[in-house]
Amino acid sequence: MASLLWFAHFLSFLLFHLRFQAGSSLPFSFNSSSAAMPCQHDQSLALVQFMKTFSIRSNASSWDFLYPKPYPKTESWKEGTDCCLWDGVTCEIETGNVIGLNLSSSLLYGTIHSNNSLFLLPHLQKLDLSNNDFNQSQIVPQFGQFLNLRYLNLNHSVFEGQIPLEISYLPALVSLDLSKNPYLILETFIFNELVQNLTQLQQLDLSEINMSLVGSSSLMNLSSSLTSLKLSECQLQGKFPDISHLSKLVLLDLSYNNFSGEIPSSLENFKQLDTLYLDNNNLNGQIPSLLGSLKELSSLDLSYNNFNGEIPSSFENLKQLDSLYLYKNNLSGQIPSLLGSLKELSSLDLSYNNFNGEIPSSFENLTQLYYLDLSCNNFNGEIPSSFENLKQLYYLDLEDNNLNGQIPSSLGRLKKLSSLYLSYNNFNGEIPSSFENLKQLHSLYLYKNNLSGQIPVRT
Incomplete structure (x- = not known):
């Protein structure tokens, strides 16, 4: 005992x-x-x-x-x-x-x-x-x-x-x-003292603090030991800062500011970067192909900027990518089929651009996808029947395009769908009877099409 x-x-x-x-x-x-x-x-x-x-x-x-x-x-x-x-x-x-x-x-x-x-x-x-x-x-x-x-x-x-x-x-x-x-x-002098004295700093979050008096050049003095830098919604402005010395960064959030110019080539050195948020700025030019070399990226948000051109083919290297947001830009061309190889994608938003052509059939490989927004573009052709492979999908928005043909009955097999938006297209024929299987559906918008026949009743 x-x-x-x-x-x-x-x-x-x-x-x-x-x-x-x-x-x-x-x-x-x-x-x-x-x-x-x-x-x-x-x-x-x-x-x-x-x-x-x-x-x-x-x-x-x-x-x-x-x-x-x-x-x-x-x-x-x-x-x-x-x-x-x-x-x-x-x-x-x-x-x-x-x-x-x-x-x-x-x-x-x-x-x-x-x-x-x-x-x-x-x-x-x-x-x-x-x-x-x-x-x-x-x-x-x-x-x-x-x-x-x-x-x-x-x-x-x-x-x-x-x-x-x-x-x-x-x-x-x-x-x-x-x-x-x-x-x-946060005034310029105080900020400069912070970055000069806090040399051991690894995580810095000043998001939603008024830093309007701090010039973007002051960011050059940040500690090279930083692994996480969040300066979202700080009223910062000017050219995109030179922060090439912050090569240890895993997370970089400069969203909701007023940075201008192009994404600098120095970002290519950020090989450990997992999260990159540059959305809601005034960045322009083409999305640089160098981003495709950041193979650890899991989340990338470049939305609400003025980027033009096409999605770089180098994005096929981003095999860890979980979320990709490019909406509200001036991007054009066809969606490269290579996006279908990013099998970890769970959220993809390409809305409010000028993409054209057909929706790639390779999207059938995105079996982890739960959020897909392709609205407000110039896509044509039919919805790929292979969308039935997207079993995790709960949000699908294809509104305001030039899609045509019949709405595929395969959408009725996406039993987790909660929101489905197909308005402002050229769909014809009847609403698939398979829609009665969408028990989780809360929002369905089909107006401004050429649909006919009876509306299926969900039991």
Whole structure:
């Protein structure tokens, strides 16, 4: 019996340490866990005082696909108990120092003043206050006191005003996320100090921050250690920046700005790039064939620009591509059949261009496709009967083309279809009776065609 009890204690000890190590290795992964040393009294008191500066409001945190379901983490904080056991708090095992605080989506409402007891936690390495409501307060300079801080996330937390220079005083920062605070302003001098001092930075997200005063040339000074750069909707403008030194990038998002010119050839060096979002800018010229050399790409969005010409044949090399968005450009010519070789594609949008010719029969190979939009082009011919192979398809839009012939009955075998748009074409004949099999169909648009006969009734 004694040996069994010893083994049970040993197993519990082992599982605890594995759980702690696994949690501490992930960015913004905070685990409340028991520590060998209890929480330091002064830090426990600081947390209690911090908690008391906020109220809990049900509308202080959003709940959508970007954030987990909010709940008041601080309600588990009981004065006089070990704070290392509190929800959202992580302690260092050997010392009991608070090194992690994750209060993301905690329904917190209030203001963080310069004398807030939060700044009495000097050992913090990870701080996540995202998705709360800090009542349009400013990010105070005292955030620059956390010299051990490696991860700082203030995403979507209703801050406003100037981002303080002191944020650049955090030399250990690996990840900085100030995004989704549209009333924050980042001036050129502060931005230059950030990129000059934060040399260890790997992840930077400033999306939806006002950077209208920052010239695109300032991006040349970003740390070459960056693997993720998100500057979406920052009011940036000018020529596409020279960021050729950021060859370690896995994710690049410069969407919803006002960049002009062509995509530079230096992007060819980004061999590790998985995600590239350049949509909603004023980029022009042809889509460069060099993008076809980025073989790790899984998501590419070039929509809402002024690209012309054809889809490069080099795209057939993008075998990992999961989503491709090229809509709202001036692209023309026929869709190359090579797109049918991109078997990992799940989402394809080529709408609002000037493509012509027939829809390639090679699309029958895109068996993972669940979203296909070819609307507002000049396609002719019939819908390929081979579309019946697209068993995962739930959205199909072929509106406003020059398609003709009968609507193939094979579409009735796409049982996951939820939306089907075939209006503004030249289809004739009857609506296929097989449509009665589309039990998931919620939207069906067939107007402005030459259809006749009876409408099949779905039972």
